Amino acid sequence: xxxxxxxxxxxxxxxxxxxxxxxxxxxxxxxxxxxxxxxxxxxxxxxxxxxxxxxxxxxxxxxxxxxxxxxxxxxxxxxxxxxxxxxxxxxxxxxxxxxxxxxxxxx
Amino acid sequence: xxxxxxxxxxxxxxxxxxxxxxxxxxxxxxxxxxxxxxxxxxxxxxxxxxxxxxxxxxxxxxxxxxxxxxxxxxxxxxxxxxxxxxxxxxxxxxxxxxxxxxxxxxx
DNA sequence: TTTATATATTGCAATATTACGATAATAGAT
DNA sequence: ATCTATTATCGTAATATTGCAATATATAAA
Numbered sequence: 001x002x003x004x005x006x007x008x009x010x011x012x013x014x015x016x017x018x019x020x021x022x023x024x025x026x027x028x029x030x031x032x033x034x035x036x037x038x039x040x041x042x043x044x045x046x047x048x049x050x051x052x053x054x055x056x057x058x059x060x061x062x063x064x065x066x067x068x069x070x071x072x073x074x075x076x077x078x079x080x081x082x083x084x085x086x087x088x089x090x091x092x093x094x095x096x097x098x099x100x101x102x103x104x105x106x107x
Numbered sequence: 108x109x110x111x112x113x114x115x116x117x118x119x120x121x122x123x124x125x126x127x128x129x130x131x132x133x134x135x136x137x138x139x140x141x142x143x144x145x146x147x148x149x150x151x152x153x154x155x156x157x158x159x160x161x162x163x164x165x166x167x168x169x170x171x172x173x174x175x176x177x178x179x180x181x182x183x184x185x186x187x188x189x190x191x192x193x194x195x196x197x198x199x200x201x202x203x204x205x206x207x208x209x210x211x212x213x214x
Numbered sequence: 215t216t217t218a219t220a221t222a223t224t225g226c227a228a229t230a231t232t233a234c235g236a237t238a239a240t241a242g243a244t
Numbered sequence: 245a246t247c248t249a250t251t252a253t254c255g256t257a258a259t260a261t262t263g264c265a266a267t268a269t270a271t272a273a274a
Binding site: 108109110111112149150151154161162164165166168169179181183184185186 | 248249250251252253254261262263264
């Protein structure tokens with residue numbers, strides 16, 4: 001117990017849940033919003049902006065990277081993070097489609 | 108620790124995260140999809156359809172109700188669940204707006 | 215080479231989530 | 245009133261998530 005029973009659901013249901021789980025955290029939402037409005041999206045800036053410890057931010061960035069929502073480009077001793085725009089649009093469309101199709105089928 | 112530091116985020120960020128957290132589970136996604144394509148959305152039907160124990164389904168329904176995404180109408184000894192269409196649209200628009208505005212701000 | 219700076223990883227504590235058996239609550243059927 | 249069916253709640257076990265201190269890694273600067 002404690003684990004989600006993924007086996008009994010479809011690949012689509014599991015995939016959507018995984019993506020939503022990554023998004024379902026205010027720190028990660030704040031990180032995405034901050035990255036999106038910065039020219040230079042340096043990790044350390046994020047730490048100062050958000051107000052969580054550096055290891056915590058690093059972990060959140062890792063989770064966002066796990067679904068390819070952001071990309072980190074190494075420049076010297078720094079890492080510049082930015083949003084993967086194609087993936088961003090794909091995920092937006094996937095979620096939007098879920099809302100539209102589920103709504104259409106309503107009784 | 109273990110708790111999200113909600114205090115350091117905006118009300119909007121926390122609200123969006125809360126909504127996404129409710130959606131971020133394959134069982135709840137499956138429940139919503141099942142409810143949306145049924146005329147009679149009886150709790151017991153959901154239990155049989157999804158394949159999780161009745162208390163587990165009941166708990167998931169409670170979480171979906173916590174953000175008013177579904178409503179339960181008592182009819183005799185049964186409860187007929189259906190999607191709150193206004194809330195469904197509102198939440199869909201909220202998430203869509205997050206994707207659109209964040210994308211617009213991209214560097 | 216040593217030092218300072220930036221980021222990632224590890225390990226751990228606290229809390230949250232998922233799932234279910236047992237049981238309570240409620241309403242219809244006998 | 246008793247039995248049965250349906251749903252909700254309680255209690256608990258297992259696992260996941262959040263957050264951070266300590267530490268490792270890597271690059272630039274002195």
